[in-house]
Amino acid sequence: MKICRFVGANNDVRIGLDDGGTHVLDLGPAGAGGVTELLESGNPVEAVSQRARGTSVRLEASNIRFAPPVERQEIWAAGVTYLRSKTARMEESDFSATAYDRVYDADRPEIFFKSIADKVVTGGDSVGIRRDARWSVPEPELVLVLDSRGKVVGCTIGNDMSSRDIEGENLLYLPQAKVYDRSCAIAPWMLLGATESEVRGWTIRIAIHRGGKPVFSGDTPIGNIKRSFNELASYLFRSQKFPNGAMLLTGTGIVPPDEFTLAEGDVVEVEIPRIGVLRNPVVIV
Secondary structure (H helix, E strand, O other): OEEEEEEOOOOOEEEEEEEOOOEEEEOHHHOOOOHHHHHOOOOHHHHHHHHHOOOOOEEEHHHOEEEOOOOOOEEEEEEOOOHHHHHHHHHHOOOOHHHHHHHHHOOOOEEEEEEOHHHOEOOOOOEEEOOOOOOEEOOEEEEEEEOOOOOEEEEEEEEEOEEHHHHHHOHHHHHHHHOOOOOEEEOOOEEEOOOHHHHOOOEEEEEEEEOOEEEEEEEEEHHHOOOOHHHHHHHHOOOOOOOOOEEEEOOOOOOOOOOOOOOOOOEEEEEEOOOEEEEEEEEEO
16 A cells, blocks of 8 residues: 655645555545654554555545655665676775775665755755756665664655765765755655565656757666675664664666766656656756
């Protein structure tokens, strides 16, 4: 099942359940106070099912203004989890290239902070490219939804916007390359109940359009992620507390060619068919 956050008639944010793709079941009348409450219930699928049995308010999905599916969760990201990502980041770097080679094979993964909840954008919102960057790319990624105990309770789609020239110049510039205004996009729909083995059988795709024409597309099996979901989650939660849970982007396996950089006005579409499409226009920030 898929849930979302959306803006109600009174500008309040409500919780919805996908009802056949064309409609959304409003769980507010059945007492769904927020995403965090459902994710922390111990059994989110059952908690949502109970709320669904208590409401009959159906809204047309096409008329809904979606909100990001995060409330107070921190958003983190894992890097160099695909072989393709390791190769690309070694190619973009000078003296620090071997760091990516070593971390791909190391016991400890690369994990870095990406965004607070208030800075996340969702489908239809603009994503940003830094005005002081020359080489900017989207990074289409599976996002793990984690409860406060570190359990994977759901997944969604993310776009980890990155400035490859800034990161490649010096590893110490990674926060500037990764963390800036409109650099983190997460799809409005969150899928609950899928197992890791199911998710690893899916494919993630990206398409970039410029002036209405495609300029780049690619796809990769999610099963190419080297580390297990529980391994990534366990490292994130080491010596950390997330009382409201967290979201973890799991790395990218799709990298545009070196001569490609995003431009203002481009439209980025990231798709995982079982979840949906994350679509965002690009602006300079």
